[in-house]
Amino acid sequence: MNFWDCGVDLDGKSGKICVDIRGMSKWFGSFRVLNNIDIAVSAGEKVVICGPSGSGKSTLIRCMNSLEQFQSGSVTVCGVALEQDGTNAAVQRRVGMVFQQFNLFPHLTVLENCTLALRLVLKLNADEAEARAREYLSRVRILEQANKYPADISGGQQQRVAIARALAMEPELMLFDEPTSALDPEVVHEVLETMTDLAATGMTMICVTHEMGFARQIADRVVFMDEGAILEVAPPPEFFGSPQNERCRVFLSRILN
Amino acid sequence: MTDFLAVIVGDFYARMLVLLLSATQWTIYLSLTAFVGGGLIGLAMTLLRIAPVKWARLFSAAYIWTFQSVPLLMLLFLIGLGMPAFFKVNVPPWAAATTALTLFTSAYMSEVWRGAIQSVPAGQWEAGRVLGLTFAQSLRYVVSPQAIKIAIPPTVGFMVQIIKGTSLAYIIDFNDLMRWGKKIGNSQLDGAEPFVVFPIVAAIYFLLCYPLTVLSRRLERRSGGEKLMVAAKGVNVGG
Numbered sequence: 122m123n124f125w126d127c128g129v130d131l132d133g134k135s136g137k138i139c140v141d142i143r144g145m146s147k148w149f150g151s152f153r154v155l156n157n158i159d160i161a162v163s164a165g166e167k168v169v170i171c172g173p174s175g176s177g178k179s180t181l182i183r184c185m186n187s188l189e190q191f192q193s194g195s196v197t198v199c200g201v202a203l204e205q206d207g208t209n210a211a212v213q214r215r216v217g218m219v220f221q222q223f224n225l226f227p228h229l230t231v232l233e234n235c236t237l238a239l240r241l242v243l244k245l246n247a248d249e250a251e252a253r254a255r256e257y258l259s260r261v262r263i264l265e266q267a268n269k270y271p272a273d274i275s276g277g278q279q280q281r282v283a284i285a286r287a288l289a290m291e292p293e294l295m296l297f298d299e300p301t302s303a304l305d306p307e308v309v310h311e312v313l314e315t316m317t318d319l320a321a322t323g324m325t326m327i328c329v330t331h332e333m334g335f336a337r338q339i340a341d342r343v344v345f346m347d348e349g350a351i352l353e354v355a356p357p358p359e360f361f362g363s364p365q366n367e368r369c370r371v372f373l374s375r376i377l378n
Numbered sequence: 379m380t381d382f383l384a385v386i387v388g389d390f391y392a393r394m395l396v397l398l399l400s401a402t403q404w405t406i407y408l409s410l411t412a413f414v415g416g417g418l419i420g421l422a423m424t425l426l427r428i429a430p431v432k433w434a435r436l437f438s439a440a441y442i443w444t445f446q447s448v449p450l451l452m453l454l455f456l457i458g459l460g461m462p463a464f465f466k467v468n469v470p471p472w473a474a475a476t477t478a479l480t481l482f483t484s485a486y487m488s489e490v491w492r493g494a495i496q497s498v499p500a501g502q503w504e505a506g507r508v509l510g511l512t513f514a515q516s517l518r519y520v521v522s523p524q525a526i527k528i529a530i531p532p533t534v535g536f537m538v539q540i541i542k543g544t545s546l547a548y549i550i551d552f553n554d555l556m557r558w559g560k561k562i563g564n565s566q567l568d569g570a571e572p573f574v575v576f577p578i579v580a581a582i583y584f585l586l587c588y589p590l591t592v593l594s595r596r597l598e599r600r601s602g603g604e605k606l607m608v609a610a611k612g613v614n615v616g617g
């Protein structure tokens with residue numbers, strides 16, 4: 122492909138906006154979980170979101186693929202404006218998501234986990250679906266486990282399968298919600314490596330994580346959230362070197378040592 | 379068959395046994411009808427109960443609540459005796475018995491199945507959704523296969539409750555095992571005293587129920603073992 126034609130520059134960033142959130146707020150009953158959120162993420166950009174527990178990180182990214190609804194402001198994802206209080210299946214198809222608990226389907230093999238949506242949603246035939254699933258499984262280096270059941274592979278392997286399953290849908294945006302927090306410490310690196318490889322392909326990624334080494338390495342910008350609001354947004358050198366917000370400083374000093 | 383039995387237990391008991399066994403047929407038919415009919419209605423109610431449509435959920439909840447709160451005996455009375463008296467319609471005992479047991483079964487089954495579906499972690503539904511699956515696809519390909527495993531043992535176990543439940547239908551003159559047992563027991567014939575007949579009736583019920591109880595226990599042990607294995611490896615705990 123000729124990258125002059127498709128408007129992609131050498132960094133893989135096109136300047137095209139992938140996620141555009143303006144003045145967005147969300148309530149759970151009378152509790153305001155998200156407070157006037159403003160953030161725009163360009164295609165190809167990698168954003169890491171961190172913040173204390175309960176600050177609304179998961180809720181924010183779940184609003185980006187219509188898993189949660191919002192009540193005011195606007196959210197536009199992959200060019201589709203989401204409706205307030207609505208669910209949007211079209212956006213869910215174009216956004217991939219990886220969960221803390223993997224959420225693999227335990228009754229299906231690794232391969233079947235990856236082919237299910239290819240067949241049901243993208244309507245590929247059995248051969249096409251399998252070929253594509255194998256391609257993505259080999260990209261996360263787990264092809265040799267294709268015929269095993271999730272219960273028979275390690276947590277790190279399961280999470281990589283979950284990544285392959287999401288990637289096989291060829292999404293425009295990948296969301297990660299603390300993908301390594303449920304893992305044994307010794308396998309965290311294998312999932313982070315997979316994510317680093319993915320970052321190198323130019324995929325747009327928004328990751329909630331407290332793996333600050335990973336953030337430093339791949340993030341274009343790091344976001345700090347507390348009590349439902351975004352308090353700091355900066356590229357890693359500024360974010361870690363000279364955070365402006367007081368609560369962000371306290372948070373960083375706590376988790377960095 | 380009577381001749382064959384006569385050789386073993388004598389003519390009188392042979393005839394009694396054949397009578398009881400042919401009455402058992404009706405117990406079996408009633409149980410099967412209730413199980414199949416109740417299962418189908420129960421399935422429909424289960425789907426309504428989890429449907430993403432509010433009125434469907436409310437309707438199904440009301441249905442389940444109603445038929446679970448009314449004792450089976452009361453249902454039999456209402457349908458078999460109440461309806462004929464009140465609406466001046468003729469309700470044959472078999473129709474009343476099948477209807478009452480079907481309603482009773484459907485309410486119970488849908489409650490069991492709803493529980494099974496809800497015990498599948500919410501993360502499974504979400505994983506389906508973020509892959510673009512519709513509600514129906516997630517239910518069909520992701521959640522049901524897991525829920526069915528959980529639901530099979532209690533479903534088989536409930537068949538025992540249905541069989542035992544059919545014995546109440548004697549009260550509206552349904553000609554099942556229980557009613558014939560009672561008739562023979564009350565017949566004042568020598569050798570057909572209640573203390574002889576009822577143990578035989580009980581034994582027949584036992585023979586019908588025991589295999590199902592054993593099967594249900596075995597299935598439970600198997601699915602329990604699987605669950606433990608999955609939990610031990612840390613798959614899909616929570617959502």
Ligand SMILES: Nc1ncnc2c1ncn2[C@@H]1O[C@H](COP(=O)(O)OP(=O)(O)OP(=O)(O)O)[C@@H](O)[C@H]1O
Nearest residue numbers: 149152154172173174175176177178179180181299
């Ligand atoms: N379904 C819900 N109903 C009501 N309150 C909720 C719901 N989900 C989350 N909350 C509340 O919203 C707030 C933000 O939750 P969220 O899960 O987004 O936080 P988080 O930053 O992801 O935290 P963590 O680091 O623990 O994952 C929390 O106070 C939480 O209790």
Ligand SMILES: [Mg+2]
Nearest residue numbers: 178179180298
């Ligand atoms: Mg969270």
